[in-house]
Amino acid sequence: MSRLDQKLELAFAPLATAVQTGRIPGGVLGIVDNAGNRVMRSLGAAQLVPQHREMTDNTWFDLASLTKVIFTTQRILALADAGRIDLDAPLISALPDFRQYNPDNWERRVTFRQCLGHQTPFPAVFPLYTYGRDPQLLRAFLLQHQWEAGPAVYSDINFMLLGLALERIERQGIRQMDPGPGFAWSADPAQSAATEDDSWRHRVLVGEVHDDNCSALEGAGHAGLFGTADAVLDFARDRLADTGPDAPIRTPLSARRTHGWERPYEGWSGGELCSPASIGHTGFTGTGLWIDFERGCAWTLLTNRVHPTRHFDSGIVALRRAVGDLINSD
Incomplete structure (x- = not known):
């Protein structure tokens, strides 16, 4: 048994327990190293209601955040590398109409880099979808709403605005942009993990975006991407291969964040045993990706923990940490 196989055997155990005890319907765990070797295993159900389907290694997931x-982070950083934007310039360099009726407002000073690092005063959440279903009207609302300034927190609004900036710069909607190899903006329901029995759309969501704000906007920078565990591991392998220590995604912007990503802190989702040279991120639907550059290893845990409802303690926080610690236990 290879070293990666041994890691998978150890780390798969808490996922199996979570599925067997009914905490989550199913999941896929995959690990890749910097030589491109990978292992993967799936378990449980891709869908429970209104029909039952088994999870497979090739199941497509709503990757959420x-x-x-x-x-989004990759696109913004590529624009910066190409000299098309300045990360320290305010968003109004791409969105000149942002809060245009009050040129002295704080929102007009927010920069690309601050949004990438969640270092802005925007609120953590905002139910934009409750203001209608017209995507262009909601974009105008997002740009002209008087946001109440608060402490810097993780906020989808940062990446909604980065998504709007991308759309202006590229002159096309998010869903018209190439999402990258192996990814898409929707998926075949017969091959997808179901998410929630949604109270707004009145159906079980399968192959369409779970995030209500992204759905109403018909594409956004904070959610909406679909992919398989293989696609996520391909992305991680490429980062292991071509990301040096000075790369923005590894450059700290705060105690917890780099450009776009989280870095290790006490209690973080990747567990306690990651090296300091690690980054990671999670998604609300039950997804996650972590990359440890020191160990030359990355892993993804993809679950459908919100199926059929988010209003249930799935134990996903403890599960992610347990998996990470077992992968990094040697």
């Missing part, structure tokens, strides 16, 4: 790091 992994969109922020796999798509």
Whole structure:
């Protein structure tokens, strides 16, 4: 048995327990190293209601906030590398109409880098979808709403705005942009992990985005990406291969964050045994990706923990940490 196989055997145990005890319907765990070797295993159900389907290694997942790091962060940093934007310039360099009726407002001073690092005063959450289903009207609302300033917290609004900036710069909607190899903006329901029996859309969501704000906007920078565990591991392998120590995704912006990503802190999702040279991110639907550059290893845990409802203690926080610690236990 190879070293990666041994890691998978150890780390798969808490996922198996979570499925067997009914905490989550199912999941896929995959590990890749910097030589490109990978192992993967799936368990449980891709869907429970209104029909039952088995989880497979090739199941497509709504990656939720992994969109922020796999798509939006990569796009923004590529624009910066190409000299098309300045990360320390305010968003109004791409969105000149942002809060245009009050040129002295704090929102007009927010920069690309601050949004990438969640260092802005925007609120943590905002139910934009409750203001209607017209995507262009909601974009205008997002740009002109008077946001109440608060402490810097993790906020989807940062990446909604980065998504709007991308759309202006590229002159096309998010869903018209190439999401990258192996990824898509929707998926075949017959091959997808179901998410929630949604109270707003009145159906079980399968192959369409779970995030209500992203759905209403018909594409956004904070959510909406779909992919398989293989696609996520391909992305991670590429980062292991081509990301040096000075790369922005490894450069700290605060005690907990780099550009787009989280870095290790006490209680973080990757567990306690990751090296300091690690980054990671999670998604609300039950997804996650962690990359340890010192160990030359990355892993993804993809689950459908919100199926059929988010209003249940799935134990996903403890599960992620347990998996990470077992992968990094040697």
